[in-house]
Structure formats: structure tokens, C-alpha cells
Amino acid sequence: MAHEAVIGLEVHAELLTESKIFCACSAKFGAPPNQNTCPVCLGMPGVLPVLNRRVVEFALKAGLAINCRIARYSRWARKNYFYPDLPKGYQISQYELPLCTGGEVEITTADGGTRAVRLTRIHMEEDTGKNIHDAHGDASLVDFNRCGVPLLEIVSEPDMHSPAEAGAYLRKLRSLLRYLEVCDGNMEEGSFRCDANISIRPRGSTVLGTKVEVKNMNSFRAVEKAIEFELRRQAEVLEQGGRLVQETRHWDPDREVTRPSRSKEFAHDYRYFPDPDLLPLLVSEQWIERVRAELPELPEARQARFGRDYGLPVYDAEVLTARKDLADYYEAAVRTHPNAKAISNWVMGDVLRIVRERKLDEVLVIRDWPVVPAQLAALVALIDNGQISGKIAKSVFETMAQTGASPERIVAEQGLTQVSDEAPIIAAIEQVLAANAAKVAEYRGGKDKLFGFFVGQVMKATQGKANPQKVNELLIQRLTGSP
Amino acid sequence: MAEAYRLSIDAASAALAVRDISAVELTRAVLARIEATEPALRSFITVAADAALAQAQAADARLAGGDAPALCGIPLAIKDVILTRGLRSTAGSKILGNFVPPYSATVTRKLLDAGAVCVGKANCDEFAMGSSTENSAYAITRNPWNLSCVPGGSSGGSASAVAAGQCLGALGTDTGGSIRQPAACCGVVGIKPTYGRVSRYGVVAYASSLDQVGPLGRTVADCAHLLGAIAGHDPRDSTSVDCPTPDYRAALSGKLAGLRLGLPKEYFVDGMQPEVEQAVRAAVRQLESLGAAVDEVSLPHTEYAIAAYYLIATAEASSNLSRYDGIKYGFRAEAEALLEMYRRTRAQGFGAEVKRRIMLGTYALSSGYYDAYYLKAQKVRTLVRNDFLAVLDRCHAIVTPTAPTTAFRIGEKTADPLQMYLADIFTVSVNLAGLPGLSLPCGFDRTGLPIGLQLIGRPFDEQTVLNLAYAYEQATQWHLQQPEI
Numbered sequence: 001m002a003h004e005a006v007i008g009l010e011v012h013a014e015l016l017t018e019s020k021i022f023c024a025c026s027a028k029f030g031a032p033p034n035q036n037t038c039p040v041c042l043g044m045p046g047v048l049p050v051l052n053r054r055v056v057e058f059a060l061k062a063g064l065a066i067n068c069r070i071a072r073y074s075r076w077a078r079k080n081y082f083y084p085d086l087p088k089g090y091q092i093s094q095y096e097l098p099l100c101t102g103g104e105v106e107i108t109t110a111d112g113g114t115r116a117v118r119l120t121r122i123h124m125e126e127d128t129g130k131n132i133h134d135a136h137g138d139a140s141l142v143d144f145n146r147c148g149v150p151l152l153e154i155v156s157e158p159d160m161h162s163p164a165e166a167g168a169y170l171r172k173l174r175s176l177l178r179y180l181e182v183c184d185g186n187m188e189e190g191s192f193r194c195d196a197n198i199s200i201r202p203r204g205s206t207v208l209g210t211k212v213e214v215k216n217m218n219s220f221r222a223v224e225k226a227i228e229f230e231l232r233r234q235a236e237v238l239e240q241g242g243r244l245v246q247e248t249r250h251w252d253p254d255r256e257v258t259r260p261s262r263s264k265e266f267a268h269d270y271r272y273f274p275d276p277d278l279l280p281l282l283v284s285e286q287w288i289e290r291v292r293a294e295l296p297e298l299p300e301a302r303q304a305r306f307g308r309d310y311g312l313p314v315y316d317a318e319v320l321t322a323r324k325d326l327a328d329y330y331e332a333a334v335r336t337h338p339n340a341k342a343i344s345n346w347v348m349g350d351v352l353r354i355v356r357e358r359k360l361d362e363v364l365v366i367r368d369w370p371v372v373p374a375q376l377a378a379l380v381a382l383i384d385n386g387q388i389s390g391k392i393a394k395s396v397f398e399t400m401a402q403t404g405a406s407p408e409r410i411v412a413e414q415g416l417t418q419v420s421d422e423a424p425i426i427a428a429i430e431q432v433l434a435a436n437a438a439k440v441a442e443y444r445g446g447k448d449k450l451f452g453f454f455v456g457q458v459m460k461a462t463q464g465k466a467n468p469q470k471v472n473e474l475l476i477q478r479l480t481g482s483p
Numbered sequence: 484m485a486e487a488y489r490l491s492i493d494a495a496s497a498a499l500a501v502r503d504i505s506a507v508e509l510t511r512a513v514l515a516r517i518e519a520t521e522p523a524l525r526s527f528i529t530v531a532a533d534a535a536l537a538q539a540q541a542a543d544a545r546l547a548g549g550d551a552p553a554l555c556g557i558p559l560a561i562k563d564v565i566l567t568r569g570l571r572s573t574a575g576s577k578i579l580g581n582f583v584p585p586y587s588a589t590v591t592r593k594l595l596d597a598g599a600v601c602v603g604k605a606n607c608d609e610f611a612m613g614s615s616t617e618n619s620a621y622a623i624t625r626n627p628w629n630l631s632c633v634p635g636g637s638s639g640g641s642a643s644a645v646a647a648g649q650c651l652g653a654l655g656t657d658t659g660g661s662i663r664q665p666a667a668c669c670g671v672v673g674i675k676p677t678y679g680r681v682s683r684y685g686v687v688a689y690a691s692s693l694d695q696v697g698p699l700g701r702t703v704a705d706c707a708h709l710l711g712a713i714a715g716h717d718p719r720d721s722t723s724v725d726c727p728t729p730d731y732r733a734a735l736s737g738k739l740a741g742l743r744l745g746l747p748k749e750y751f752v753d754g755m756q757p758e759v760e761q762a763v764r765a766a767v768r769q770l771e772s773l774g775a776a777v778d779e780v781s782l783p784h785t786e787y788a789i790a791a792y793y794l795i796a797t798a799e800a801s802s803n804l805s806r807y808d809g810i811k812y813g814f815r816a817e818a819e820a821l822l823e824m825y826r827r828t829r830a831q832g833f834g835a836e837v838k839r840r841i842m843l844g845t846y847a848l849s850s851g852y853y854d855a856y857y858l859k860a861q862k863v864r865t866l867v868r869n870d871f872l873a874v875l876d877r878c879h880a881i882v883t884p885t886a887p888t889t890a891f892r893i894g895e896k897t898a899d900p901l902q903m904y905l906a907d908i909f910t911v912s913v914n915l916a917g918l919p920g921l922s923l924p925c926g927f928d929r930t931g932l933p934i935g936l937q938l939i940g941r942p943f944d945e946q947t948v949l950n951l952a953y954a955y956e957q958a959t960q961w962h963l964q965q966p967e968i
Contacts, residue, residue: 039586043806045579046566046588046685048720078802080848082825089805140821142810271848273857276692276799279721 002203003238005231006211007166007196008158011173012151013183014127014191015058016364020148021126022049022092027150029189033132033143041126041148043087048277055150056099056281058182059124060291062152063100065180065298068122072283074099076275081268084142085129093125093153095272099281105156105176106300107168117169118157127151152183158197158208163224163231170194170220179299179324184364187218194223198230200238209234210244214258217251226251230258302327310340319348325365326352329373336377343380350394351376354401370401379407392416392464420467422474428461429454429471429478443479454479487512488648489965492557492705495651499546499556506542506556510535510600513558517602517649520968523630525622526644528563529571530603538600545598554712555598560644560653563604564611564687565696567591570601574687575609575619575637578807578814578832588685589720590654590696590713597712602650606640609834610804611656611689613637614664614906617897618836625893626668627966628932632890635665635906638699642669645699647968652700652709656686658693659792660886660910663922666699667885667935670924670964672706672952673699677943678917679724681710682717688803690796691722693914702962703923703953707731710945729946735953739773742951745780745878750909756888762926762934763884766955770882773954778878782870785912787863789904792911794847794860800837801844807832839900868916875918875941880951883909885922885935909937919945923952924961933961 020027023040040047063070077095100122106114129144154173160166174192177183185192194217199209214230217223230249237244249258297305299321306317306327321327326347333343354370355361371379379397382388388396388411399410411417419425432454433440443450458471487509490498498504514532521527535558542556561567564574568587573579587595595601608618616624616639624639626632627647634643638655642665645653655662657675666673675697686696698709711732716725746767751760771777809815809828816827833841847856874881886906896903913920918939925936936955940948956962 042811044586044812045572045574045582045584045687045806046683047586048684048722050719050721080802080805082805082808084808084810084821087806087811089808090802269850271802271845271850271853273798273802273848273853276690277688277722 003200003231003235004203004205005161005227006158006199006201006208007160007162007227009156009160009166009169010195010197011154011170012193013154013177013185015055015150015152015182016184017052017054017058017150019052021052021055021124021150022148025148029191031145033141034145036145037147041087042144043089049092049275051278051281052150055124056283057291058150059099059122059152060283060288061180061182061295062154062177063103063122064288064292064295065176066100066103066105066119066122068100068103068119070283070288071097071099071101072285073097074281074283076278076281077272078275080271083128084140085131085144085147087129087144087147091126091128092275092278094123098123099283105169105172107165107172109168110162110164115159117159120155120157122152122154125151125153158199163227166196166227167220167224170223175299175322178364179296181324181364186362187220190218193218196223196227196230198227198234199244200231200234210246212244212246212258213248215248215250215261218253222251222253225256226258229256233258296324310334310344312340312344316341316344316348320344323361329366329369332373333377336374337381337384339380339384342384343377346376346380346397350397371397375400375406382407382411386418386420386467387411388416388418389464389468392418416465418467419462419465420470422470425458425462425466425470425474426478428458428466429475432457432461433478440479451475451479486648488516488651490651491702492554492651492700492708493702495557496553496555500551502546506539506546506600507536509556510539510558510602513602513648513650516647520627520647520649523625523968524627524643524647524649525624526606526640526647526649527560527603528573528575528606528619528621528640531570531601534570535600535602538595542598542600552596552598553708554594556600557598557652558600558602558650559594559709560603560605560641560650561591561594561601562607562638562641562653562655564607564656564689565591565654566685566687567601567604570604572604572687573621574611575607575621576807576833576837577620578828579687580620580814582813584685586685589682589717591685593713593715594654599712605638605644605653605655608637608639609837610687610800611637611658611661611694612800612836612840614660614903615891615893615896616640616665617893618834620834623893626890626932627968628670629890629930631892632932633668633893635668635886635890637661637665638673639665639668641699642666642671642673645669645671645701646966652698652705654696654709654713655699656689656694656696657910657914658689658796659914660907662697662699663910663920663935663937664886664907666922667924667933667937668890670933670961670966671699671701672703672921672923672962673697674706674710674921674945674948675913675919676710676714676945677919678914679722680714680919680943680945682715682720682723684717684719688799690799691803692799693792693796695914703949703956704732704735706921707735707949707953710949724943726943731946731949734946734950736950737954737957739770739775739951739954742775742879742947743877744770744775744777744951745874745881746777747780747782747785747874747881747883749782749785750883752887754887755884756928758926758928759884759886759888759934763882763936766925766936767882769958770951770955773958775951777882780874780878780881782867782874782912784863784866784870788867788912788915789908791860791863791867792907792915793843793904794856795864795915797840797844798847798857799844801841801848804833804837804841836900864915867912871912871916871918871939879941879947881939883937883939885909885937889928889930889932889934913939918942919948921948921952923956924964925955925959926961927964933964
């Protein structure tokens with residue numbers, strides 16, 4: 001029987017606020033264990049949480065960008081369970097009254113079309129700490145640094161039907177959160193985590209099958225592979241006449257299988273109830289409008305504008321607007337020298353190549369670009385006004401990327417200014433033709449392909465500085481004219 | 484100076500200001516009193532003699548400098564659920580037996596900033612759960628008026644210490660009556676402020692939506708002093724309210740003309756000790772003679788208050804006490820596996836009453852029961868509050884007995900928790916409604932045990948309640964009686 005996959009995703013995105021959600025501790029990743037802690041985030045006796053307003057603003061940004069309904073009145077709840085990395089014995093989260101509901105994320109499907117993945121809700125909560133096992137013999141250690149780091153939990157409807165769609169949704173969501181500069185989207189460091197709810201049903205059916213929740217996937221590839229595995233496993237169980245059980249499974253990245261997780265002791269009843277230590281969260285219309293006004297231009301809108309304003313092909317506009325910092329970089333360069341397509345080529349080519357080589361793209365906002373926008377613009381301007389050739393420009397760019405010097409200075413210091421005067425070019429041509437008399441004869445005998453050889457030799461003789469157009473012109477005159 | 488430990492805060496401040504006595508002398512007198520009476524009373528879990536003398540020395544320096552703050556040099560006791568930096572704070576529980584907090588509660592900090600001297604940590608029912616101070620893991624506190632009786636609870640140590648002159652005033656906490664009921668049992672004054680008036684930061688939580696810190700003192704004026712020192716908005720407590728704190732002491736007028744009081748008929752019930760009813764009715768007549776008008780009023784949902792209270796309080800407690808798991812601080816039982824460690828730590832670390840309430844609360848919140856218990860109790864809470872607000876719309880304050888009986892005998896009710904829960908029957912509604920409530924002495928039963936009168940005020944109108952109490956106190960002699968110990 002043909003099966004259809006039904007996939008819903010729960011994403012946990014760590015927010016990039018300076019401080020934690022309920023105290024003033026730093027929320028930065030990577031500090032020595034338990035350094036970013038205080039009595040409040042450690043849940044010591046008697047302490048109380050105080051809400052960080054920035055967290056609400058970040059959540060509002062995400063909610064507004066995804067067109068969610070924003071609740072004017074939402075509430076904090078306690079989710080009660082025992083675990084060593086949860087210092088209070090409960091996690092402060094939102095439950096029956098979350099900040100954002102509804103909204104949708106548009107993805108591109110396999111057939112090239114687009115489809116909306118609906119969101120159930122987005123709510124705020126505090127992160128837990130981290131248990132470290134087997135570090136010293138049979139001891140378990142707890143690092144509470146991450147306790148109280150603000151999270152958004154973003155829950156989708158079961159609207160995805162293939163691993164690729166799940167991947168597309170996740171990439172789109174991550175790109176959006178990065179665009180808003182609220183989450184760095186780093187899956188390896190756990191700041192963008194995903195659990196997948198997966199079930200299958202006979203194609204055409206509208207009834208949901210028994211779902212399995214898969215956890216522990218820390219890359220997009222892992223998510224897709226885990227879903228793929230799970231769909232295959234579930235289909236096999238059904239085909240062999242078996243029954244699926246609702247359970248939580250872990251992705252084993254080494255063996256590339258999902259396995260039931262051992263959590264018998266946590267038959268969970270979270271006993272949610274409103275947190276009496278925090279007042280209900282009231283979000284005013286003015287606050288929402290202030291955040292809305294601060295939203296950056298979002299990727300789709302920007303992509304369309306790039307096509308409109310700069311006449312860029314769809315592909316270029318899509319690549320350049322995939323990251324906010326990249327689009328900002330591009331626009332800064334174009335403002336300095338309005339050759340939109342040439343600058344697009346440079347940005348998509350050499351600039352991004354070095355960015356990737358140097359792994360600069362692994363941060364939320366690239367601040368140490370290999371070449372600043374104004375200098376890239378200056379380089380393109382040098383080409384456009386005929387001062388250097390495109391070929392020379394390539395090597396000038398490499399020097400710029402290594403030294404940070406301006407292109408004008410590099411060209412001047414290395415004497416790379418393009419030669420357009422006819423006399424030295426003719427001299428070089430004469431020299432090349434004289435040295436290759438046999439080839440000249442062959443060319444004149446009809447072997448047109450040799451033209452490129454002569455161009456190359458002339459460029460070599462002028463150390464690449466000759467204006468290629470001039471070289472072409474003069475070479476044709478010399479080769480076809482009277483001997 | 485003879486019996487310096489018997490001075491009121493007003494009198495002590497005056498004596499300190501003119502250097503009739505030094506803060507160190509006053510503190511020594513109090514410490515000596517503690518030494519003499521503590522073996523019989525057990526009001527304290529921790530006596531901090533050295534730290535107190537150091538604080539007294541600092542107070543003397545400030546007094547000599549002439550810029551002494553309000554409570555400079557006044558020896559106080561602090562209930563052990565209120566954290567004191569560097570001074571062991573156990574909340575009366577074995578599970579926090581070795582806990583020395585690295586931070587102070589906001590109320591502690593405010594008192595110390597005002598120059599007060601902390602002589603020790605007062606005994607209390609474990610995690611403030613109880614009405615007799617028999618549930619402490621450390622000792623049973625005795626009532627200074629009759630050593631075979633309880634001091635009430637859960638702030639029994641604070642009440643007993645104030646009554647016996649082991650301090651000039653004390654802080655307690657009140658979740659369902661834990662300041663007012665022991666104040667009544669021990670013949671002292673205690674006030675639970677409006678919820679949100681005083682910061683809860685650094686106060687070991689029992690039931691967050693009900694807990695409130697308040698003072699106990701030998702006179703209304705002493706309580707006004709202490710309340711003024713601890714009240715006010717605290718950015719560390721989101722539920723503390725940002726409204727100005729009056730100078731309660733300065734505003735005590737003793738004038739009652741024009742005040743209208745409500746006397747709720749539901750608070751005079753069968754089974755009440757007749758002497759309590761007689762004393763309270765006499766006190767009401769006294770208030771009338773002082774110029775207040777008294778109306779009989781009705782608070783129809785009173786009978787549901789105890790049930791709603793025990794659902795809400797235990798639900799919140801079950802969650803608040805989850806953090807005592809043996810992982811991070813406090814007592815830890817040894818075990819091979821994690822779950823077993825949790826089980827043993829909590830089995831050995833908590834006392835019976837705490838376990839009973841955790842189980843009740845866990846049940847009330849568990850899925851399938853939430854709507855029937857916790858949610859229903861919250862609805863009752865709203866009805867109770869609305870009852871009060873309707874009456875307080877017409878009346879400036881409400882007068883009731885503080886407790887249905889005077890102090891009962893040690894052990895008398897420990898076998899029957901439900902009987903014990905009824906000790907708070909007249910006080911819990913006030914916590915559900917979040918209102919200010921004060922208890923002050925209004926008589927004695929024939930065995931010589933004090934009787935308490937409760938005054939309940941409008942939200943954030945502690946001043947009217949204090950004024951009423953002050954006027955009554957000025958017109959009567961009850962507060963001048965002292966236990967013979």
C-alpha cells in the first residue's frame with residue numbers, strides 16, 4: 001500500500017539576548033561550566049524570576065515576521081518534572097495562553113511550487129542546564145550555564161509530507177530567525193534544535209496515524225535522514241502486519257537509526273499550572289507596533305525589491321538576500337558604485353568564496369568581511385572606467401582580501417594600470433608575431449583558432465596590463481592586414 | 484537599666500538616641516534573656532550572638548555619628564524561612580539543615596540597612612507549614628504563657644520570642660494565618676500586609692500566591708515601625724507592587740471617628756471557645772465606644788475558604804518544594820541511581836506534614852484532576868475575594884476573632900491534621916483575598932492564655948488597620964500583660 005508521510009516539527013531556538021530570561025546572568029554560549037549562574041537561575045531557595053523584556057521583543061519579532069496572532073494577554077506556566085539539569089524542579093514556560101498562535105512559513109516543494117506550513121504556536125520558555133556523564137569515572141556533572149537562557153518553542157502543524165519538506169521548512173525558519181537577528185541558528189551548539197513528530201497513513205487518508213517523536217538530531221542532514229529512516233521503519237512495521245506504538249525515539253547518528261529512548265522512569269505528567277511568581281504578560285498595541293516598525297525588510301520582500309531596483313536575475317536576488325548581512329553588504333557596495341550586476345557577480349563569486357573558506361558565514365552577522373563594501377565597489381569602478389582589466393582585478397581582489405589595502409593603492413604600487421596606448425601594444429604584437437612566424441603562417445592559412453594563442457602571448461608580453469579590447473583590435477589589423 | 488529587653492521599639496530608640504543605653508548593652512540584655520529563657524521556650528533554631536554583637540557595635544558607631552537610621556540598634560528575630568546571608572537558614576527543615584545562604588532576603592537587607600540587630604533565626608513549622616510550630620525538624624517551641632501549650636504557628640518562634648522578651652520585634656511569614664494566629668496565641672501584635680506590599684525575594688516559598696512577610700511586636704507602634712522598614716516595591720519580586728510606603732508609625736492617630744466596621748456573622752461559629760467570642764464582642768463594643776460604627780455583614784463564601792486554601796497552597800507548595808532534590812545544596816541521601824537518590828533524599832529530608840502537603844498538591848495538579856481541584860479552588864478564591872471587596876466597599880475594616888480558640892496543648896492536635904487545619908479558619912480567607920490583616924491582644928481566657936482580635940483592611944490600607952488597633956490598644960491594658968517566665 002502506498003503511504004503518505006505526515007510530519008510536524010517542534011523547534012527550540014535559543015534567543016540571542018545579552019542576559020537570561022529571568023535574571024541578569026550572561027546568556028552567552030561557551031563560558032566555563034557554571035560561570036554564568038546566580039541564585040535566581042540556579043533556583044536557590046527564596047529567589048524569584050524577573051522577566052527580561054528583550055525576550056518578549058525577540059519573540060514578538062519572530063511572531064510578527066511569521067504573521068502569527070499576538071496575544072495581548074498571555075501567561076507563564078510551570079512545567080514540573082525532576083531532572084538534575086532543572087534546578088527548580090520545574091521549567092518556566094508558557095502553556096495554555098502562549099504569546100503567538102497561528103501564522104505560516106512558505107516552503108518550496110519538490111515540484112518547484114510553494115506551500116504554506118502552518119504554525120500551531122510560538123511560546124517563550126527558559127532553557128535547562130546540561131548533564132555531563134562519565135567525565136570522571138562514574139560521576140555525573142551538571143553545567144547550569146544554559147539554565148535560564150531564553151528559548152522560543154516553535155510548533156508546526158503536521159503539514160510536511162517528506163524529509164525534503166521538513167528540511168526546507170527548517171532552513172526557511174532558521175534563515176528567518178537569523179534575518180531577524182534573534183537566533184544564531186547553530187544546530188551543532190544546540191541553539192537551534194528540532195524534534196520531529198512523524199507518522200504515516202495510507203495515501204489519500206485524512207486520519208492521522210500513530211505518531212513517533214524523534215529527538216537528538218543536530219544537523220539538517222540528520223533531521224532528513226532520521227525522518228527517512230522512521231518512515232521506512234513505520235511502513236515496514238505496518239506491511240508486516242504489526243502495530244506502531246506512540247513513543248519517543250532517539251536518532252543515533254553513527255548507526256543512522258532511531259531507537260526507543262529509555263525513559264520509563266519519567267511517565268510524564270507535567271502538572272502545568274500558572275506560575276504564581278510572575279504576573280500575566282500584557283502586551284500593549286503600542287509595544288507590538290513599535291516592534292513591528294523595527295522589523296527589518298524580510299527576505300521575500302527584499303528579494304523582490306532587488307529584482308525591481310537593481311534589475312538582478314531571480315537567482316542573484318535569492319542568493320544575495322538569503323542572509324541579512326549579505327544583502328546589507330551588497331547594497332552598501334551598490335550605493336557606492338551602481339553597477340548592480342557586476343557587483344552581484346563579485347559578491348556571489350569571490351567574496352562568498354573567501355567567506356566560506358574562512359568560515360566567516362558560521363556567525364549570525366559577518367563583521368570581518370574579507371573586503372569592505374566600498375572597496376569592492378572601488379574595484380569594480382576601476383574595471384568599469386578601464387583602468388584595470390577584469391583579469392588584473394582578480395589578483396587585486398586577492399591582495400585586498402589579504403592585506404585590506406584599497407584597490408587604487410594596490411594598482412598604483414604594483415603598477416597594474418591597464419595599458420590602452422596603441423604604441424606599446426603594437427610593439428608587443430610585432431614582437432610576438434616575429435617570434436612565432438610559423439604560427440602566423442598557419443593562421444593566415446585558415447587556422448582561426450590560433451587567434452587566442454596570439455592574444456595570450458601579447459597579454460603575457462605586457463604582463464597582463466594591456467587592454468584586451470585594444471589587443472584584439474590591433475591584432476586583427478596586423479594579422480589580416482598587409483604583411 | 485533593668486529589663487531593657489522589655490522596652491518597646493519607641494522607648495528603646497529614644498534611650499539609644501540619648502545614649503541612656505548603648506546598642507551593645509541592649510543586645511547583651513536581649514542575649515542574656517535568650518540564654519535564660521531559651522531552654523524552656525526553644526524559640527530559636529539559631530542564635531547569632533557574635534554576629535548580633537558586631538551589628539550592635541556598628542549601630543553604636545552610627546548612633547554616635549548622629550545619622551542613625553530608624554531601627555538602629557534594635558534587636559530583632561527573623562523567622563528561619565527568611566534568608567540571612569552567611570547565617571544558616573533552614574526553614575525548619577532537615578533538608579536545608581546545612582544551608583548557609585550567599586544572599587539575604589530583601590526584608591533582611593532592609594532591616595539591617597535600617598540598623599537593626601539580628602539576634603537569631605526563629606523556629607517555625609517546616610517550610611511554614613503548620614499552625615503550632617510542632618512541625619519543626621529542630622524543636623517544638625513552647626508558649627511563654629503556658630509551657631505545655633503551643634505558641635501557634637507557623638511563626639511560633641517569632642511570636643514566642645517577642646512575647647518573652649527574647650527580642651524587641653520579629654519577622655514572620657503568613658500564608659494562611661501564620662503571623663496572626665501565633666500572635667494571638669502569644670498575646671502580641673502581628674500584621675500580615677497586603678499581598679504585594681512586602682517583597683518575597685529571599686523568603687523560602689511555601690505558597691507563592693499567598694505568602695507575605697510581616698512583623699510581630701509587643702505594641703501596634705512597634706509593628707508600624709517594622710512594617711515601614713520592610714515595605715516597598717522590590718525589582719527582584721515581580722509580584723511586589725510599586726506604590727508609595729506611608730510612614731505608618733508617624734500616622735498613628737488613635738482617632739476612630741467616622742470609621743465604619745463590618746462584623747461578619749460567619750465568623751462566630753459553633754464550636755468556638757465561648758471566652759474568645761465574649762472577648763471579641765467586648766472589643767467590638769470598645770471600638771464602638773471609641774467612635775467607630777459597627778455593622779453586621781456577611782461573607783457568604785467563608786465556609787469554602789479552608790478547602791480552597793488547602794488546594795491552592797498545597798499545589799503551589801508541591802511545585803515550590805521540588806527544588807529540594809539533593810542535587811545542588813542541602814541534605815542528600817546516598818543511593819546508586821538518580822531516581823533512588825531523589826526518593827531517599829526527599830523521604831528522609833522532609834517531615835510528615837510537608838510530605839502530606841506535597842502529595843495533596845501533586846494530586847490536585849495532576850492531569851485529569853486540575854479542573855476539579857486547582858481550577859475550582861481558584862474560582863472559589865475569586866468569590867471569597869469578591870465577598871471581602873463588597874463588604875470593604877461599605878466598611879473601612881472588618882473585625883473578627885483571630886482564632887477560634889486560645890493556644891492548644893502540645894500534641895493535642897498533631898494526630899488529626901484536619902483539626903489542626905481549622906486553627907486557621909478565621910485567617911486563611913484574608914490570604915486568599917490578598918488583604919492586610921492584623922491580630923492584637925483583646926483579653927485572656929480563664930487559664931490565662933491570650934485571645935486575639937483580627938482587623939482586616941482594604942487593599943494597601945494597612946494604615947487604617949494599624950490606626951484601629953492603636954486606638955484600641957491605647958484604650959485597653961491587654962498589651963501591658965507579660966507572661967511570667
